[in-house]
Amino acid sequence: MRLTLRRPDDWHLHLRDGAMLKGVLPETARHFARAIIMPNLVPPVVRGADALGYRDRILSALPKGMAFTPLMTLYLTEETDPEDVATAHADGLITAVKLYPAGATTNSASGVRDFDKVRGVLEKMAEIGLPLCFHGEVTTPEVDIFDREAVFIDTVLDPLRRATPGLRVTMEHITTKDAVDYVTGADGHIGATITTHHLMINRNHMLVGGIRPHYYCLPVVKRASHQAALRAAAISGNPRFFLGTDSAPHTDDNKETSCGCAGVFSASNTMACLAHVFEEEGALDKLEGFASLHGPAHYGLEPNEGTITLERSDDPVPYPAKIETGAGPVTLFDPGHPLHWRVLD
Numbered sequence: 001m002r003l004t005l006r007r008p009d010d011w012h013l014h015l016r017d018g019a020m021l022k023g024v025l026p027e028t029a030r031h032f033a034r035a036i037i038m039p040n041l042v043p044p045v046v047r048g049a050d051a052l053g054y055r056d057r058i059l060s061a062l063p064k065g066m067a068f069t070p071l072m073t074l075y076l077t078e079e080t081d082p083e084d085v086a087t088a089h090a091d092g093l094i095t096a097v098k099l100y101p102a103g104a105t106t107n108s109a110s111g112v113r114d115f116d117k118v119r120g121v122l123e124k125m126a127e128i129g130l131p132l133c134f135h136g137e138v139t140t141p142e143v144d145i146f147d148r149e150a151v152f153i154d155t156v157l158d159p160l161r162r163a164t165p166g167l168r169v170t171m172e173h174i175t176t177k178d179a180v181d182y183v184t185g186a187d188g189h190i191g192a193t194i195t196t197h198h199l200m201i202n203r204n205h206m207l208v209g210g211i212r213p214h215y216y217c218l219p220v221v222k223r224a225s226h227q228a229a230l231r232a233a234a235i236s237g238n239p240r241f242f243l244g245t246d247s248a249p250h251t252d253d254n255k256e257t258s259c260g261c262a263g264v265f266s267a268s269n270t271m272a273c274l275a276h277v278f279e280e281e282g283a284l285d286k287l288e289g290f291a292s293l294h295g296p297a298h299y300g301l302e303p304n305e306g307t308i309t310l311e312r313s314d315d316p317v318p319y320p321a322k323i324e325t326g327a328g329p330v331t332l333f334d335p336g337h338p339l340h341w342r343v344l345d
Ligand SMILES: NC(=O)N[C@@H](CC(=O)O)C(=O)O
Pocket: 014, 040, 105, 106, 107, 135, 216, 217, 218, 219, 246, 248, 249, 262, 263, 264
């Protein structure tokens, strides 16, 4: 069986920099035409000039003959200048601004502690129609890590949206039924990305029978009922839900250790995984909307002209356990069962 789709985009991607960038970029560019590039480098991509430099480094790292458009973002800090953001937007340099609550995830130390301090930037963004992407978890020490997304919705997101009418928002890598329900029911311009791995695993996969560091990411995978809600949203055809892989490479050294980094690297086999999920759900006809159409519509862009074709075989399709990068080996997401789909060249 074959399935042809508009060429997909990845609306949440970490490419890092230097040797890691060189190693992981082809894995995404092989299947995806565009991606929203996360700005959580060290130091982060804060000003328009930083985004310009980073975009150049990405394009220089792209192997000859591959086509790929990085859609750049700025990392919101309490010092971000609304005018710098507006200029970067007017120059066509950035597609969104990314909000990390300080301390919520990998390289988020320069993020926002006091939301009043970014009010001016958010108002400017609402005025010029520039979307805000955010990592939606509170960092309050007393709040259980499995509850941090749901508490963020009630205590940060909803008040922030009410205080900034017209702000276009993307809730990144949603992991709960609470988020699905909020995004489904909210007024105004709102969308949510869902990762490949949150559709395929829940916390039992990470913790039963041994701890699997390559399944550890943030927001952490939740119980099976939340996974089911994410699957239902992904196959619903609701244009508010679309693919953001959150493919987030860390070297094996940094994952397989007593205090491992958060992040799942899934760029290479994401499309095979998604075909598996949508087939399992009897919803292969909804995959194109999720991976290729809803994201561009949310960001006000045209879908890609090109296509990719997926092919199903009865025999499992092999894929590498890890990729070698100049920064070290990076383990690829393994859903824990065979995959039968491949993207044809
Ligand atoms: N998702 C993750 O677990 N990690 C991401 C950061 C993020 O997207 O929160 C990373 O940069 O490694």
